[in-house]
Amino acid sequence: MNQHMRHNTACKTCSLSPLCLPVSLSFSEMDRLDDIIERGRPIEKGQYLFRQGDPMESVFAIRTGTIKSFALTRAGEEQITGFHLPSEILGLSSFGTQHHQVSARALETTNVCEIPLEHLERLSSQLPELGRQVMRVMGREIREDQQMMLLLSKKSAEERLASFLLSLAQRFKRRGYSEHNFRLTMSRSDMANYLGLAVETVSRVFTRLQKSGIIADTGSAREVHIADQKRLCDMASLSEGERVELGLIETTTTH
Amino acid sequence: MNQHMRHNTACKTCSLSPLCLPVSLSFSEMDRLDDIIERGRPIEKGQYLFRQGDPMESVFAIRTGTIKSFALTRAGEEQITGFHLPSEILGLSSFGTQHHQVSARALETTNVCEIPLEHLERLSSQLPELGRQVMRVMGREIREDQQMMLLLSKKSAEERLASFLLSLAQRFKRRGYSEHNFRLTMSRSDMANYLGLAVETVSRVFTRLQKSGIIADTGSAREVHIADQKRLCDMASLSEGERVELGLIETTTTH
DNA sequence: CGTAGACTTGACGCCTCTCAACGTTAGTGG
DNA sequence: CCACTAACGTTGAGAGGCGTCAAGTCTACG
Numbered sequence: 001m002n003q004h005m006r007h008n009t010a011c012k013t014c015s016l017s018p019l020c021l022p023v024s025l026s027f028s029e030m031d032r033l034d035d036i037i038e039r040g041r042p043i044e045k046g047q048y049l050f051r052q053g054d055p056m057e058s059v060f061a062i063r064t065g066t067i068k069s070f071a072l073t074r075a076g077e078e079q080i081t082g083f084h085l086p087s088e089i090l091g092l093s094s095f096g097t098q099h100h101q102v103s104a105r106a107l108e109t110t111n112v113c114e115i116p117l118e119h120l121e122r123l124s125s126q127l128p129e130l131g132r133q134v135m136r137v138m139g140r141e142i143r144e145d146q147q148m149m150l151l152l153s154k155k156s157a158e159e160r161l162a163s164f165l166l167s168l169a170q171r172f173k174r175r176g177y178s179e180h181n182f183r184l185t186m187s188r189s190d191m192a193n194y195l196g197l198a199v200e201t202v203s204r205v206f207t208r209l210q211k212s213g214i215i216a217d218t219g220s221a222r223e224v225h226i227a228d229q230k231r232l233c234d235m236a237s238l239s240e241g242e243r244v245e246l247g248l249i250e251t252t253t254t255h
Numbered sequence: 256m257n258q259h260m261r262h263n264t265a266c267k268t269c270s271l272s273p274l275c276l277p278v279s280l281s282f283s284e285m286d287r288l289d290d291i292i293e294r295g296r297p298i299e300k301g302q303y304l305f306r307q308g309d310p311m312e313s314v315f316a317i318r319t320g321t322i323k324s325f326a327l328t329r330a331g332e333e334q335i336t337g338f339h340l341p342s343e344i345l346g347l348s349s350f351g352t353q354h355h356q357v358s359a360r361a362l363e364t365t366n367v368c369e370i371p372l373e374h375l376e377r378l379s380s381q382l383p384e385l386g387r388q389v390m391r392v393m394g395r396e397i398r399e400d401q402q403m404m405l406l407l408s409k410k411s412a413e414e415r416l417a418s419f420l421l422s423l424a425q426r427f428k429r430r431g432y433s434e435h436n437f438r439l440t441m442s443r444s445d446m447a448n449y450l451g452l453a454v455e456t457v458s459r460v461f462t463r464l465q466k467s468g469i470i471a472d473t474g475s476a477r478e479v480h481i482a483d484q485k486r487l488c489d490m491a492s493l494s495e496g497e498r499v500e501l502g503l504i505e506t507t508t509t510h
Numbered sequence: 511c512g513t514a515g516a517c518t519t520g521a522c523g524c525c526t527c528t529c530a531a532c533g534t535t536a537g538t539g540g
Numbered sequence: 541c542c543a544c545t546a547a548c549g550t551t552g553a554g555a556g557g558c559g560t561c562a563a564g565t566c567t568a569c570g
Contacts, residue, residue: 071495079409081404092394093401095390095391095395096395097394101496101499102401121383128380131379135351135389139348139352139393140350141397142350142393145404146326149400150328152408152451153450154332187516193408199516200520203517204518207518207519221518238329239329241356243329411525443549443550444548452527453528455527456526457549459551462551476534476548
């Protein structure tokens with residue numbers, strides 16, 4: 001009996017597969033992918049999925065939960081490089097190296113699908129559509145990182161937080177959750193780190209967003225209710241590329 | 256007669272191939288790669304290789320020269336996402352989309368190898384090592400972009416410029432040029448844009464670097480002579496990941 | 511119920527941006 | 541070959557956004 005049968009979680013029956021690696025695979029191809037996927041026990045909050053320097057043997061798809069990935073600076077502080085939601089793929093940035101270049105840690109109880117690299121490479125050469133999907137996912141990650149570079153080099157604190165909240169909202173929406181009400185799984189400090197701000201600045205901007213009625217006071221710092229999405233968009237000063245990712249415009253226009 | 260024969264520039268005879276796509280291909284495999292590569296006329300300074308929104312049909316390897324790639328913000332200003340030197344691959348960030356997500360423009364007369372996507376995908380499934388190399392290149396790009404995120408969110412103006420100069424020095428060295436003397440092909444304004452600084456700040460830091468004797472005054476703003484590499488390294492506050500890329504340490508250690 | 515960590519708020523200072531003026535270089539056409 | 545000009549680069553003064561420090565409040569969990 002396959003491991004994934006034990007957990008009753010095959011790609012074929014997973015609601016996330018249209019967002020994940022199996023997209024555009026046939027049922028029989030999905031079966032072959034399922035055969036190489038390992039689904040272990042849940043990762044508890046605070047546990048590491050892998051650490052910077054660990055031998056790189058697998059990539060991971062998130063099934064439920066949230067993971068943050070981060071690199072260490074020389075001073076030993078962390079630089080968060082991303083928050084990962086269900087269906088997103090983790091570990092691609094270490095492709096071509098023997099060791100993981102970042103650490104990955106659970107922000108809440110998280111279930112992942114582990115995909116051993118060795119098997120993935122073999123299967124990719126047999127299923128061209130799978131290899132293509134891996135490249136598409138990597139391409140998207142590059143674009144997102146470059147959006148992030150834009151955010152960090154050109155945007156004010158308000159614009160950064162607004163962009164971040166809209167990005168989260170859109171990602172929740174695509175996964176079938178509310179785009180207006182959601183729970184932040186990361187701390188203010190994690191957000192600040194990711195957005196290149198001080199914790200205090202993040203806190204102040206949240207307060208300002210509430211006072212201006214753009215987000216509602218839910219009583220809890222981690223609960224977000226977006227009350228005025230349009231004004232939040234205005235505040236974010238979204239770039240062309242961000243608007244594409246958020247589905248606000250169809251395709252990039254020529255300039 | 257093949258086009259690449261006309262220009263006497265086959266992968267097999269190209270000094271850059273160990274840094275480029277053909278790495279670890281056999282001679283006969285390189286021939287097959289050569290067959291799908293198109294090598295057109297040089298791109299003059301200021302000309303576009305492609306523009307944001309153009310249909311994406313190829314990726315490009317740089318043979319000689321420098322290309323900057325950049326995205327457009329809503330206000331119409333550009334955000335430079337990278338400077339590309341010989342052997343580097345351009346266009347990967349648009350993988351999985353129909354259109355280029357960035358524009359690419361020559362900073363000096365530049366020769367490129369054009370690799371049509373359609374052929375590359377077909378050949379990749381026949382030569383697994385080629386597909387793996389494409390993924391390695393994409394992995395490296397993700398890591399570099401994440402280094403850049405760290406630079407933009409945590410480093411001071413001095414640290415940014417020092418890191419940038421060291422990165423260029425290392426890349427020139429790997430291509431067989433001096434790592435201590437080189438010519439900047441980009442303007443102060445391009446550097447400032449890329450590093451998330453104002454032009455004036457870049458200029459001031461250059462002046463400071465000269466006054467402290469870390470770089471020598473060459474008489475020209477575009478000519479750089481690194482006089483004290485060690486102090487430049489100290490000034491850059493390099494992260495673990497940067498030190499790996501610069502070859503200062505062998506492998507990432509476990510933490 | 512107590513404590514540690516997370517979050518908020520205020521005061522203050524500094525790094526870098528902006529604005530402005532000026533010097534320098536490179537490209538153009540007479 | 542030189543004059544002209546636009547782009548590029550440098551330098552200074554002033555201002556503001558955000559980081560830092562400090563204190564206090566809130567929340568989660570043992």
